[in-house]
Amino acid sequence: MTLHTQPVMAKGFRCASIHCGIKEEGPDLSLFISDEPASAAGVFTRNQFPGAPIVVGREVIRKGVLRAVVVNSRVSNVGTGEQGIHNARRMAAAVASSFDLPEDEVIMSSTGVIGRQLPIEKIEAGIAQIDRHLCTDPLVGAEGIMTTDTYPKAISMEVEGATLTLIGKGSGMIEPNMATMLVYILTDAQIPAAALDRMLREAVKDSFNMLSVDSDTSTSDTCLILANGLAGPVDHTRFAEALKKGCIEMTRLLARDGEGATKLLTATVEGAKDEKEARFIAKALINSPLIKTMAYGADPNIGRILMAVGKCTECTISPRDLSITINGTLVYENQGRVNFDEGKVRSLLEGDHVEIITSLGVGPATATAYGCDLTNGYIEENAAYYSS
């Protein structure tokens, strides 16, 4: 279950990204397609203003079978009413027609500006000629779904003779709830849809649902898994483990490449009363602007960590039992600051990963949350963003 250094595509899947004219330049339309019908499962944003692709996608996924995923960037098809629903269906219909697939086995995503209609004719024209661009490099598919991501994200691994490929995008408006951002997981393992659904939900719980770039929940979050069976059956337990591992790795990539981020920030909470509280406190830590700016400034600010744990007023916290470790150095225990080497910790914090571990000492539960630092880059990117 080690990651490939260069991601490869699961057998029987291909992808393409082209420029169809929604963005001024660069790829803005991607297709992922399976040679065979694939069992499929998906989880979607719980935001109450979901995009049209989410509304339609929830219908499509019920069948548990997919052949293709079509995705555009730049315009999210959110807040677009009936016409948006109609346009989402037209995306699927265009793929079904071009590739001679059942329309209800094609699912779609859109990402980008909210409240604008899709330029559907451009997308249809793009789909009509995308077949000749199909290839087996997952990074090609990843490139077409980027918005403010700084690089395309795809990873893969072998499990039990099958290949598991994950393709994702993240960046901003990210605190997923139920699913996240856009992540497509393609595998040639043979697994029924119901089992895929269970495995996906379990993996998402500890990975994408523990990610927050900025505490804002996108209206387009989607995570899909397609299993076309070409590599035959696999041990479900081992596959589920690999899936969770892959999802966590993708979560780390998405967190590290959050808008404006210069480093990955992870918070692990140990010894919490129960899993719910462990997750809540870990999220509070990575969402705290004062901890995020502390990570950016590479300062081991114990007070901010105490504050962020303590503001979880509904959780069970025993101040005398709390200890804190920053990048491997114990900095706080027995209700007091430990006399640690500040220079050493500061230099560790200058690196690519700020890791905070808080041990609560009140119970058995553990959770890890994934985020990033908060920098001028985030402000500049989002203050300069024009919605029209």
Added chain:
Amino acid sequence: MTLHTQPVMAKGFRCASIHCGIKEEGPDLSLFISDEPASAAGVFTRNQFPGAPIVVGREVIRKGVLRAVVVNSRVSNVGTGEQGIHNARRMAAAVASSFDLPEDEVIMSSTGVIGRQLPIEKIEAGIAQIDRHLCTDPLVGAEGIMTTDTYPKAISMEVEGATLTLIGKGSGMIEPNMATMLVYILTDAQIPAAALDRMLREAVKDSFNMLSVDSDTSTSDTCLILANGLAGPVDHTRFAEALKKGCIEMTRLLARDGEGATKLLTATVEGAKDEKEARFIAKALINSPLIKTMAYGADPNIGRILMAVGKCTECTISPRDLSITINGTLVYENQGRVNFDEGKVRSLLEGDHVEIITSLGVGPATATAYGCDLTNGYIEENAAYYSS
């Protein structure tokens, strides 16, 4: 109940701020004192790592009588264990001794760095000579309690022949829960402690508890009210109205002067199912980094507003009934963008106040939350902050 253009002190109260040597320069120690015993009430942070002054202050306030409030800035006396408690008591004892007051009628606050012991000898030496600096300008008291505030904050008003003076500080680590930051309210009205307590909690609920600069809850939040009775009895209903009005005005000042802020951001939610949901959604709006950066960038980004309302997944929201007004201009209704004058709205958003009103159309409840934009100034202030 109109605000004075220049704040004045309620009768029988005086204040002083001096430099006692905790900060490198500028006032760092303040005293507020009443000539007569005052009925008193207070609310404190719900953070589970409260500072020593909060622990001691909760004991002191039980008596319902105060003569003096002593406050230092630069060191918060949080995360300081038994020695911190001892030092908080020493602050009160020093005031009691200098002014011949009962020790249990002196309350203390400390604000600043967490996890460092107070330089208590400097504070005691300062208290020993603060009497000669006492004056009746509330801005003098406000100046000594500042941390990263850019100016001292005090307001006052007349109500029923009595004077109500509010002195506060805010800036960062601010999403109060129960009380907030440091706010001292001094009045010469005659009101029993139990009534004061009720009025204070009611006022705080719609003012300081609806404020968030950065969603982080300070470990030192304190709001106290002292009523020395020198102006005689007042109508409780009218006084309570004035108190709430004053607290909301102070909330606006604190929000507008949040760390790095260039403008006030307010979010009003109308037509919510109930008050709890109205408050929750209004808070979600002002805490959203994407809305805060949109305010900074002066962009009427409807998508981000839909996102922030929609991410309140436990609230009752009916997309078809939602409408949105930005600075007085209707921008969204009937599930679609209104064709509004974008140039005009952008120029309004360039001003000092971004005002978002969302009408949910699902119930009778309304709430307003107060915040500020998110700017490079916040990042710079907090990434550069060294905890040692």
